[in-house]
Amino acid sequence: MKDVYIFAIESSCDETSCSIVKNGTEEIATVVLSQIDIHKDFGGVVPEIASRHHVKNITMVIEECLTKANMTMEEMDAIAVTYGPGLIGSLLVGVEAAKTLAYLYQKPLIPVHHISGHIYANNLKEELKFPLIALVVSGGHTELIYMKDHYCFEKIGGTLDDAVGECYDKVARIIGVPYPGGPTIDKWASFGEDTYSLPLPLNDDSYNFSFSGLKSAVINLVHNEKQRNQPIRKKDLATSFQNTVVKIISKKTMKALKDYQVNHLIIAGGVAANQGIRNTLTTLCEQENITCSVPDIKYCTDNATMIAASGYYAYRLERTANLDLNPKSSIILK
């Protein structure tokens, strides 16, 4: 069969990224231009600033990716683009650029759901085996998805309020860790001791999550300790917090695997880089004889490689869009 090359653009948040992937599995070239240093000054991503940087950088990132791959746009089979969910102004730049490329080079335009990209990041390591359960954990998402086959997404549970990554960043802020604090909490967690008592949030039989209560519990705890003039043992608090999160996530994930009689788990999204979540679930899966796939760290954060990988399967299924494709800040994965 002829090789298929997908050119992808991802601009849903604060990374402008382009990538070329062959046959949905082999990364040819990727460029990621992160704005993290710019947004650090503001304590989080400022949507308008992010959009402004995307439009400034978009053609440079496209060019660099092709140069890196030593390929031309003519050699691509399709143009894939993240069309949501994400920051609307940011998405818009990627979508307009992709539409223009698809039009000028007469290539099929493939709209890719950002979360589907995160799931297919695992495909770059080893092809997905079905059926599977995908645990999607990031700054904007906490979801359990059941997949019978390529592009059959069935959401079986998700967060009712804050996403897990959001909760990490907020807790980090409460204990005085600069943005983005999630990775720091993860690092500290391995040095501290689990000495603070925090409630296990939404500890029920559903596959849903809730993290706003846990966040409030941390706020109250810090507040109370301050009132009693007790210093916060930051590393211990990080450990207690992380253990609580890992415990509830792994409990519900393992339950889903068991209930759906599935032997493949994939972890996806930015928080898949979290060592606590990675290690715990890998160990639990080993015990149950379940294969657990986690993407390489570089594919955990937002990147166009995963969009190209996902785009390949959408291309095979002829899931294309017209030039009137419009980005959306929230869309259901289907």
Place this chain on the structure above:
Amino acid sequence: MTILYIDTTTNYLYSAISMNNQITGEIKAKLDKDLSVFTLPKIKEMLEEGHVDPKDVDKILVVNGPGSFTGIRIGVTIAKTYAWSLKKKISTVSSLMAMALSTKKEKIYKVPFIDARRGYGYAAIYDEENRPVLKDQYMSIEALKCAIEHLPGEYTIITNTPIEGLENNCEKYDPNFAKIVEFCKDNVESNPHAVNPNYLKLTEAEEKQKEELI
């Protein structure tokens, strides 16, 4: 010389093809929230109707602001991606300049105005020869009124949102593509990578940060 003109800085899509100084295709469409949906399909349709292959366009003239932040980015992203892809020339023009050039009135001061709400807007004043008297800027309507009062001659305000109290001096913006393209055809050309929106305004977050520094 075939020039493709693109302006998405308001809730309208204004686009035209100029072939050897003749306008051979044009779009004036109020798209509002659908600007991101239909801008590219409509440009494609216009080119097709005029039997112009995208490769046959020699130069892109894109309006890069001021105006709606999101709107500006739609046109600028399409234009710079287009110019970069097919190695075409590209230059920019200010939305206010395009407005000033479009009035039918002659020998008069031209005051293009784009409303930015809360008593502010983007405005400029150009003289009879289209030279800027007051350069493009984000300003309060009060300040603009004051500047207008001191003009030594007749003036016309070109706008889609008439200024309260000055309605009689306002005319609706109806782009004169021939005049805009003719006036701007020799505007300095840029590397497509360097083509950027000219917002004339910092983001709120940056403004707040600046205030804190002061």
